Structure formats: C-alpha cells, structure tokens
Amino acid sequence: MALQISVDPDAPEPPYEQIRAGIAERARSGALPVGYKLPTVRGFAEELGLAANTVAKAYRALEADGVIETRGRNGTFVAAPGDTAAREAAAAARAFAERARRLGLDRDTALGAVQDALRAVYGD
Structure with missing residues (x-):
C-alpha cells in the first residue's frame, strides 16, 4: 500500500x-x-x-x-486512535478551566467561551 x-x-x-x-x-x-x-x-x-x-x-x-x-x-x-488525542484534549480542557478560573470567570461564562470556540471550529 x-x-x-x-x-x-x-x-x-x-x-x-x-x-x-x-x-x-x-x-x-x-x-x-x-x-x-x-x-x-x-x-x-x-x-x-x-x-x-x-x-x-x-x-x-x-x-x-x-x-x-x-x-x-x-x-x-x-498510531492507535483515541488514547493520545483523548489525553491531550483532557489536558487542554483542564488548562483552559484553570486559566478561566484565574481570570475570575464564573463557570457559565467559561462554558460559554468553550461553546463559542467549538461552534467556530466545528460549525453548528
């Protein structure tokens, strides 16, 4: 092949x-x-x-x-799918959550930012 x-x-x-x-x-x-x-x-x-x-x-x-x-x-x-990608996505999500909290964002505002980013990348 x-x-x-x-x-x-x-x-x-x-x-x-x-x-x-x-x-x-x-x-x-x-x-x-x-x-x-x-x-x-x-x-x-x-x-x-x-x-x-x-x-x-x-x-x-x-x-x-x-x-x-x-x-x-x-x-x-x-590589086998999933393992690395899932681990990296979880690490990125945690880093975002920690950064949002340090910035003083409440949970709903942080979640809204994530949803906006996902819509921008994946579409509706």
Missing part, C-alpha cells in the same frame, strides 16, 4: 497542512491502518517534490495530535 497524498501548490493551505490533513483523514477513516509505516521524511519529501522540512513539519503536527508515532530508528507509524 502506497501513501497517496498530493499537494496543490495553488491551494490556500500551505503544503505541510495539506500533507497533515491528508494523512490524518486517511488514518481516521482506516484507509491507513494502525501500524502502517509512513515513508521517511526525506523519501516522502523527494516523492512530493518538497523540502524535507515541509514534510517534517507535517509529521511533527501529526505526532502532536496523536495520529502518528515515531519509534526511533524503526520509523514512523500510524
């Missing part, structure tokens, strides 16, 4: 974001199964005709999102 990602140089999204989104969507849909070994940064960059730093930036974002995991010299693989 080859990783089929295309980058449109005329798209409004930068190339690294197109790569990140393409891999994330394929991983979440199951088109890239858990444990699938991704190409090396250099190899994938060469295949796409991009700088290695562009692919590396996409891989770093995917790893931060828990979509992929790097296993040292063994390579980079599609």
Whole structure:
C-alpha cells in the first residue's frame, strides 16, 4: 500500500497542512491502518517534490495530535486512535478551566467561551 497524498501548490493551505490533513483523514477513516509505516521524511519529501522540512513539519503536527508515532530508528507509524488525542484534549480542557478560573470567570461564562470556540471550529 502506497501513501497517496498530493499537494496543490495553488491551494490556500500551505503544503505541510495539506500533507497533515491528508494523512490524518486517511488514518481516521482506516484507509491507513494502525501500524502502517509512513515513508521517511526525506523519501516522502523527494516523492512530493518538497523540502524535507515541509514534510517534517507535517509529521511533527501529526505526532502532536496523536495520529502518528515515531519509534526511533524503526520509523514512523500510524498510531492507535483515541488514547493520545483523548489525553491531550483532557489536558487542554483542564488548562483552559484553570486559566478561566484565574481570570475570575464564573463557570457559565467559561462554558460559554468553550461553546463559542467549538461552534467556530466545528460549525453548528
């Protein structure tokens, strides 16, 4: 199975974001199964005709999102869904709640801010 990602140089999204989104969507849909070994940064960059730093930036974002995991010299693989993403979401939510409380916001105001942010990102 080859990783089929295309980058449109005329798209409004930068190339690294197109790569990140393409891999994330394929991983979440199951088109890239858990444990699938991704190409090396250099190899994938060469295949796409991009700088290695562009692919590396996409891989770093995917790893931060828990979509992929790097296993040292063994390579980079599609991670099992949920665990990392759920932990990071819970940590972000707690950090927000603590910050809102330090700012003196009451619970309803903080919750309203979260709901507004979710609507802005996910839509209605």
